[in-house]
Amino acid sequence: MELSYFHVAADVPFEKNTEVAVVIDVLRATTTIACALNNGAESVETFADISELRRKSSFCPDSKRILLGERGGVKIEGFDLGNSPVAVKPEIVKEKRLFMSTTNGTRSLEKVRDSKALYTMALINRKFVAEKLLLDRPDNVLLLGSGWEGAYSLEDSLAAGALASYILESGMCTVQVINDELSSALALWSYWENDLEGCLRQSTHGQRLQRLGNHDDDFLCCSEIDKVNVVPTQREPGVLCCI
Structure with missing residues (x-):
């Protein structure tokens, strides 16, 4: 298995032929x-463009849809939820279809949506994506x-290192780390693995969230492994769901 990591969507080579993509946005998408x-949501449909989200979600009955998302860390006006x-x-999302747009994560999802398989991962579900x-x-x-x-972003690289470390340490298959970005992410994981919340809070995005208000519950949740x-x-x- 060849593993590579790219920091942001723009870094992915245009000609990259991707068998499996794993998108990471720890804080917080x-x-x-x-x-x-x-928690029982039927699915999460992601959009980079808010106007397209509004158009597409209008075809879903009010009783079945939830709009959630943020720009600059702040809930989008008129949406039901932010990005927490x-x-x-x-009791809010069970059996509902969620329509989501965020500042960063939905851009990455759009970049690799033509992959043969696409998953999303954060620290909270690292083990299960790895398996x-x-x-x-x-x-x-x-x-x-x-x-x-x-x-x-520091926290996304931390999570990429966490995933690669789990796969490497499993010993279940031959793994090639094929770019320096992932080697650096592995080193970052080794340094911070015993203080995940500390890493998230030290990141520039974490500091930005702290300036916006009290996000202690989000930091705790996002740093769980x-x-x-x-x-x-x-x-x-x-469209993302559990299959």
């Missing part, structure tokens, strides 16, 4: 997606961070 599906993993409670990859053993896996408005047994999987372009 892919953590929110994992929690929503774990602790807000997608079972899915170990079960299927694809020839190549592209890990893609989301960053912040096109720039590197291997707590949620779901593998969000793209069922059709842009």
